[in-house]
Amino acid sequence: MRPKQPTRTDGLIALRVLGESQEHEGRVTKPHQVDEWLPWVHTAIGNLKAFLLGTFHGVSGKYLQEYLNEFVYRFNRRFWEPELPLRLLNACIDHLPVRLVAEKG
Known part of the structure; x- marks a missing residue:
C-alpha cells in the first residue's frame, strides 16, 4: 500500500x-x-468459502496463500468472461512454443 x-x-x-x-x-x-x-465483505467471504470447499474440498495451511492468490485472481476477473477467448488467443500468439523433449539433430 x-x-x-x-x-x-x-x-x-x-x-x-x-x-x-x-x-x-x-x-x-x-x-x-x-x-x-x-457491502462486499459478506459476498467476498461467501465466495471464498464456496471456492475453497467446492474446488479444493478443504484447505491446507501449507498452501493457503496460493489458494487465496487464485481466489483473488478469479474474483478480480469475474466480469471478464467474454474477453477470455481473445486473451487466450493473444497469449498463444505472443509466446514461442514450449518444447518438452529435446530435438535430435
Whole structure:
C-alpha cells in the first residue's frame, strides 16, 4: 500500500498498527450498518468459502496463500468472461512454443 493511503477496517485492535503508515479509519460497525458500510465483505467471504470447499474440498495451511492468490485472481476477473477467448488467443500468439523433449539433430 502507498504511504498515507486511506484505509478502512473494523475496530480490531491488532489493526491499529496501520495508523503508523496509513490514514487508518477503524470503527466498530453496528449490525444494522454492516450492509451500508461493508457491502462486499459478506459476498467476498461467501465466495471464498464456496471456492475453497467446492474446488479444493478443504484447505491446507501449507498452501493457503496460493489458494487465496487464485481466489483473488478469479474474483478480480469475474466480469471478464467474454474477453477470455481473445486473451487466450493473444497469449498463444505472443509466446514461442514450449518444447518438452529435446530435438535430435
